[in-house]
Structure formats: structure tokens, C-alpha cells
Amino acid sequence: MLLSVFHDEVWLPSCVNLRECTMVGYESAYRRHIGPQFGFVDMADITVADVESWLAGIQSPGAARKAWAVLRAMLRKALRFGVLDVDITLRVQSPKQPYYRAPVLDARQIRTLLQGFYGHQLEAWLICAVTLGLRTEEGYGLEWSDIDLRTGVVHVSRGVQWVAGHEIVVDTKTEQSTRDVVLPRFAIQRLRELKGKGRLIGDLTPPQVARRYASWCRRNNLPYVPARNLRHSWGTTALAAGVDVAVVSRALGHSSISTTARYYLRPETSVLKDAQRKWEATILR
Structure with a gap:
């Protein structure tokens, strides 16, 4: 055939x-x-x-x-x-997977980015994208009704994609991706002030959100990574802050902790120095 x-x-x-x-x-x-x-x-x-x-x-x-x-x-x-x-x-010898390290924002850059979007149309979306480690499609599909502004719990259960020139609503990527995540306190407080209805991105399409986000960063000289890398930024900064990899994996909706460790675990020099000090103290007792 x-x-x-x-x-x-x-x-x-x-x-x-x-x-x-x-x-x-x-x-x-x-x-x-x-x-x-x-x-x-x-x-x-x-x-x-x-x-x-x-x-x-x-x-x-x-x-x-x-x-x-x-x-x-x-x-x-x-x-x-x-x-x-x-x-x-x-x-058949399969093609090798090209090495790729996604550019991410550090803690200081994330703080600057959030401050730079204060009062912007996309502020609520950015807060959730940065603080919850959402996949891009999950952030686009997030609605105000998914957020409990009393407890800070956010239910992630859908995504919005732009495919072949039109929008589609999809289920989360895997069973583990349908999950509850929790906002930090500063995010809860600000979202209470911004509270609205419908999607956090309003009537904008995913391409429009991506363009306006990038444009605002350029015009205001703000730290920038593509919207998909805001998820990576949360994962790497959470791990660098000492959050257990299993907790980060659950928050990201990964099916395996090994995925989290492979793509998000990037120990900073200060963390590695601390590890060496602990190791040194052990052998020099």
C-alpha cells in the first residue's frame, strides 16, 4: 500500500x-x-x-x-x-533531541515585571501566569470564577489554544494537569482589587495577548521572556528558593518528578556553594 x-x-x-x-x-x-x-x-x-x-x-x-x-x-x-x-x-537511528534551555526570569526580574504591569489590561493574567506556573494555554483559559479570592485556591481545568486561525477550548494536557494551585498572598490581595468577570484576558485572543505583553515589555524596558517561559521562570525560582521538587512538580501538573528535575532544576551558584559548605563540614569533622 x-x-x-x-x-x-x-x-x-x-x-x-x-x-x-x-x-x-x-x-x-x-x-x-x-x-x-x-x-x-x-x-x-x-x-x-x-x-x-x-x-x-x-x-x-x-x-x-x-x-x-x-x-x-x-x-x-x-x-x-x-x-x-x-x-x-x-x-533507525532517531535524530538527537536538540539541547534547549529556556530563558527564564530570576526573582528580581519577576518583581520588576509585575510592577511594570500594574494597572495594565493584562495584569491579572500576568499575575497568575507568573505566580502559578501555568502552561500558556491554561493561563489564557483561566476565568475569574476559577479563582477563590478568599482562600487563594485556583482550579485549573481547561486551556485555550489558537489553532489555524481560530480559538479552541481544550481539556488540560494530562490527568495531573487538572489541579488546584494556590496564589501567594500579595497576588490574592491585588486580584481582589482587580476582580472581574469572564476570562482574565477578557475578549482578547491568544495571539493578541502575546503581542500586547511583548509590546508593553519593549516599550517600558521590562524584563521579557515569551509567555510560555513564565511557567519555566516560576519553576526554576521556586526550586532555587528551596521548594521541594515534588511540590513544584505537583504545582506544574507534571506526570513525573523527573520531568520537573530535567527542565527546571538549575541550582544557582549560591546554592551550590552552600551545598559544598555542608559537604565540607561533613568530611572535616
């Missing part, structure tokens, strides 16, 4: 329950990289050498990993459905 035929008749119908943003990503990878190379090739004729040569020709490591993941999923589904007899994916 041609890969293009399998894609149209089997693969696409099997993906109906996936998030729309996921499907847009899959189809982009197929349209840009997979289809032009293998669309009119019989799947049984695709070899390990063909795949590895194809991957080597994709300049972006991220695009190569994404395209390979989609092709691998298609070939493995074909194997399960009896269309293929051999799983070549087990013998």
Missing part, C-alpha cells in the same frame, strides 16, 4: 480523537517532509537507509524529530493493522 493511501484511508481516520493542535502539527510534518519523500512509495519498500538518508536532509533538528515521530507512528500502525510485516523503525 502506498504511504499516501494509508495516510488518507487509515491514518487520518484513526486520529479523530486527537487535539486539533496535535493534528495540525502532524499534518504539517506530513505535508512538508513525509509526503514529498515517501507519499508515493509502497510502505513495504521503505528501507532503513531511505529513512536515515531522508532524516539527514532535514536541516532543522526539531523538524527532523517531529517528522520522524509521525512517520514512525504511521509505520507502526501499519504493522499493527497487518499492512506491514517488518518494523524497520526499530533499526
